[in-house]
Amino acid sequence: MQSNKLPAPLRKVVDELAQLPGVGPKSALRMGLTLLKWPQEKAEGLGESIKQLRRTLCLCEQCASLTDQNPCAICADVARDGSVLCLIPDWDSLLVMEEAGFFRGKYFVLGGLLSPLDGVNPDQLELDRLEKRLDQGEIREVVLALGTTTEAEATESHLKNLLHRKYPDLRVARLAQGIPLGAHLKFMDRETLKQSMQYRQSL
Ligand SMILES: [Zn+2]
Numbered sequence: 252m253q254s255n256k257l258p259a260p261l262r263k264v265v266d267e268l269a270q271l272p273g274v275g276p277k278s279a280l281r282m283g284l285t286l287l288k289w290p291q292e293k294a295e296g297l298g299e300s301i302k303q304l305r306r307t308l309c310l311c312e313q314c315a316s317l318t319d320q321n322p323c324a325i326c327a328d329v330a331r332d333g334s335v336l337c338l339i340p341d342w343d344s345l346l347v348m349e350e351a352g353f354f355r356g357k358y359f360v361l362g363g364l365l366s367p368l369d370g371v372n373p374d375q376l377e378l379d380r381l382e383k384r385l386d387q388g389e390i391r392e393v394v395l396a397l398g399t400t401t402e403a404e405a406t407e408s409h410l411k412n413l414l415h416r417k418y419p420d421l422r423v424a425r426l427a428q429g430i431p432l433g434a435h436l437k438f439m440d441r442e443t444l445k446q447s448m449q450y451r452q453s454l
Contacts, residue, residue, distance in 0.1 A: 257280075257283075261283055261284075261287070264283045264286065265279045265280050265282075265283040266279070268282050268283060307319045309321060310360075310377075311323035311326055312380070313326040313357075313384060314326050314357065314358050314359050314360055314384070315359065315360040315361075315362060315377040315380050316342050316345050316358065316360045317342050325349075325357060325358060326357060330355075331355050331356060331357055332355050332356040332357070333356075333357060333389050333390075334356070334389060334390060334391040334392065335356030335357070335390070335391070335392045335393075335394065336356060336357055336358070336359050336384070336385075336390045336392070336393050336394070337354060337356055337357070337358050337359070337393075337394045337396050337448075338358075338359050338361060338381075338393055338394065338395050338396060338397065338410065339358055339359070339360055339361065339396050339397070339436060340360075340361055340362075340363060340364050340397055340398065340403070340406075340436060341360060341361075341362070341363065341437070342360055343437045344360075344396070344436045344437045345358050345360060346437075347436065347437045347438075347439070347444070348396070348436075348444065350441075351441040351444050351445060352441075353441070353444070353445045353448065354448060356394075359377075359380075359381055359384060360377065361376045361377055361378075361381070361397075361406070362375070362376050362377045363375060363376055364397060364398075364400070364402035364403055364405070364406045365402060365405045365406045365409055366402045366405070367405075371402075373409060376406075378413070382417065385414075385417075385418055385421070390421065391421070391422060392421070392422040392423075392424060393414060393421060393422070393423050393424070394424045394425070394426065394448065394451055395407050395410060395411075395423070395424070395425040395426070395454070396425075396426050396436055396447075396448070397425075397436060398435045398436040398439075400435060403436075407425060407454075410423075411423060411454045415454075422453060423453065423454045424451040424452055424453050424454060425451060425452055425454055426444075426447035426448060426451055427446065427447040427448075427449075427450035427451055427452055
């Protein structure tokens, strides 16, 4: 069924759903038809949840992760080691690290990795926020946990220079090698992650 044959309100929903990752036009149509079969309250509930998602979530002012309280629960947790800051590319990576459950320091979410070809430059990462965080003076060590992709290497080198230049007393480390090349942090298994943190290397 071509989406332009659909009644306009359904077509709108189907077109919007089809923009989600992994959703093609066919599954978008199936989802749209399913939503039509749902009781009105349930369908409206979904709409309301989507609305609230943007209204209630914000970036934590300390670590730039997604949160509904500021600072987020991890930054506010006094039981965690406030002297070690693990720098990760994105929020998915934070979830993976937390799921693995071995790291007891704090995080900082960069908001991506440098990729000049895709137009991701240093000013698009949360570097100002990172400097503000480091200027608070509590952090003694920064661990770069960015993965081993070309983008990760480029980001690591940029951060290493920046941190050494601006914070000469800060220890800067990266996760130990041994992570397969080309690996995204968020796809690593717990044991690999844990060992690469344990045997992290100073830069
Ligand atoms: Zn936070």
